[in-house]
Amino acid sequence: MRNTMIVARRELGGYFATPVAVVFIVIFLALQGVLTFNLGNFFDRNQADLAPFFNFVPWVFLLLVPAITMRLWAEERRLGTIELLLTLPITQGQAVLGKFLAAWAFCAIALALTFPFVITVNFLGKPDNGVIATGYLGALLVAGAFLSIGSALSAATKNQVIAFVLAVAVCFLFAVASYPLVTDFLSKTVPTLAEVARRLSVAERFQGFTRGVISLRDLIYFASFIGFWLYLNTVIVEHRKAD
């Protein structure tokens, strides 16, 4: 665990040593603001909650999270620093987990900086702050799920653009798996898969959190989802590191 945290701290420092951190956070906050207040009809709804805000979070993450993860491993491989990192006395699992935790902590920072939304809604009305808290927890878990996908795919290539596009595509699949677009198609062709797709959907799992429900099932889902992709990440690193 010590080594994992050292790797994570270095990685997180890396975000703030480059313009990556500022660009990401500014774009994230701007997008969330525009989407919540304009597209989400925050004011016209006349309801004291952050539902419009949370509705858009998975979609903004879908676009921005792969931008964080694309460099995680692809850049290490391009610069050759992976050879340095993985010949230090740490295991590959520690390196994978460390990098993931750094990216996750970074997303948490970005989410925390949306606090003015919470202040605004509390200023205008009397929202259920418990629901807002579970919404944030759900948003963080969605970020973690997308990050684990992006991190694993970043290890599969030296090219950051490919890593980004692949990650967006796969994240999109898991985001829309519960949408009629997919489930209707699947129930007509392979009905058994439709149910599986719905259960695997990140967006579907997130819905519970936005309604203020934290169910053990959803927590287990996110934990095993992230665990699976990070395991895959370790396997990919092991096989592709020296290519």
Next chain:
Amino acid sequence: MACGGLRAAACNTPALLYLPARTALRGGTNVPADSKAPLIEIEGLTKRFGAFTAVDRVSFTVARGEVLGFLGPNGAGKSTTMRMLAGFMTPTSGTARICGHDVQTDSVAARRTLGFLPEGAPTYPEMTVEAFLAFVAAIRGYGGKEAGRRIARAIELTTLAGVRLQPVETLSKGFKRRVGLAQALLHDPPVLVLDEPTDGLDPNQKHEVRALIQLMAPEKAIVISTHILEEVGAICTRAIIIARGTILADETPAELEKRHPSGKLDDVFRAITQPAPKAA
């Protein structure tokens, strides 16, 4: 902690004891009969990429006090062998051990006793020299004053004091190489594997790095790869010439020189590595 057993014990023995052994090696004799196990043991190491065999059944050992020069044309398999030795690349077959630890099955323990400078001396470009070394020190398990002492020593050995607080990406090639070297020396490891440590350095820096390697040589087992043949005569106690993945010669520089009438390593190198040329 990482070390156990007889071989590992050899890693921790004070360096000065082995000075005579090195002098003996300089004279061209073999490792003394009472010798402890070699710090680097490579047996039948093979790496294939598809149908291409990059490294073909390479075996050698390096004892404390030896500086092994690893020579060969580009693409001969030098870096691949070093990567497998460092546990970065998985060999197709064969084994490599550092201080008795197998680099595949006991890799973290092996890497604790290894200082490795990868090809091209990669470092994180956005970090300052000091922050980068602090990161490596932390991973190596040093904290507080001990870390500060080790970083200061590594910076002093590689004369990086002037650029301590500069981001690595702003440094010249020679400085970057020395940052890579500082990282490899930080924990004063018994085994050093340096892939082209003097590449890109100016003549003065080359001289300094060679002097540094010679200074450390008595207490360590060192493998360096190089294209500069004069370097081999100057600092190596032994040289291995590798081409097309196979070891073609494993001798002292003095013995190698005798292989060609001119007595020059350049001529010997060409004669050995070029496939059957017409004699000039």
